[in-house]
Amino acid sequence: MLKKIDKTAHYLAQNIDLLRCPLCHTSFHLDHYALICDNRHTYNISKKGVVNFLTIKPDTTHYTRKMFEPRRKLIQAGMYAPVLSEIQTMLTPGNLLDVGSGEGSFLELLDVAGHKFGFDIALDGVNMATDLTDMQAFFSLSDLTNLPFADQSMATVLNIFTPSNYREFNRVLGHGAQVIKVIPDRYYLQELRSAFGLPVDYDNRDVLAKFTENFPGLTQKEVKYEFELPKNLQQDFLSMSPLEWRISEADKLEIAKNPPKKATIHVQILQGYKS
Incomplete structure (x- = not known):
């Protein structure tokens, strides 16, 4: 088996x-293990197989393994399968770029007739993504406002x-x-919000309006269902979301005594085409 650094070098x-x-x-x-541009700017492939394109420090304090590990367990248990x-069904042949790819499980579970790319600002996320050894993909630390991908390179x-x-x-x-x-819809993760004492109904109107502004011919698909949380993953459910950051440690311990038994997945899938 190739080392991660060699696997990435071959893919690049x-x-x-x-x-x-x-x-x-x-x-x-x-x-060898470095990307060098025409002006000699150089980006090295890490031992983990990741390239850091950021001009600022990556996030190592918020989106960490503490959140990504339970999220991976739930994704791979089928929580987002529908x-x-x-x-x-929406994917077309060509290259696929996963924006804010986290620990990589969403990208891993999708089949595409093309090459896969993922990026995030979370160091733990991209490093965990390279642990998914069966997936052929390139992961980087990148800036959403200045992507390291060529013009017209993605399908x-x-x-x-x-x-x-x-x-x-x-x-x-x-x-x-x-x-x-x-994007989340009104009842997304309502059980988690309720357990944490947060407003249950989520308002996505501003996000939807911005997408519509950029892709006026969009199509929109609502997906809503309940996922029964396996007993061994109920504690993981409490730790999988940034919502947890708003809760005190004392409240977390109390909530953990009787965690939610199901999770409502309620989302809108928006699809827009470049004109």
Whole structure:
């Protein structure tokens, strides 16, 4: 089995034309374990197989393994399987970019006739993503406002529960390519919100309006169901979301005595095409 650094180097050698330097926007060549652009800006592949394109420090305090590990367990247990099934029907041949890819499980569970790319600002997330050894993909630490991907290099930009930058999305999308964005709807994770004493109904109108502004011919699919939480994952459910950050440690201990037994998944899947 290839080491992670060698696996990434091989993948980048095949796809070097899909990247561009985030500093000067020129093309890269691969020199052993380094990406070097026409102006000699250099980005090394880490031992984990990740390239850091950020000009700021990556996030190592908020989105960490403490959250990503329970999230991975729940994703791989099928909590989002119906959502991913809908996304799968929307995918077209070509390269797929997962925006805010976290620990990589969503990207792993989707099949695409093209190459896979994921990025995040969370160091633990991208490092965990490279542990998914059966997946062929490239993960990086990248800035949403200045993506290290070439113009018109992607067929699909996937945006699941993460921020958007439609200027950059349109730049990297080929003609007629698409953005698939998944946003929470009113009752998303209502059991978790209720347990934490937070407002249960989620308002997605501003996010929806912004997507509609950029993709006026969008299609919209509502997906709503209940996922029965396996007993061994009920505690993980309490730790899988940033919602947990608002709760005191004392309250967490009390809630953990009687965790939710199910999770409501209620989302809108938005699909828009570059004109």
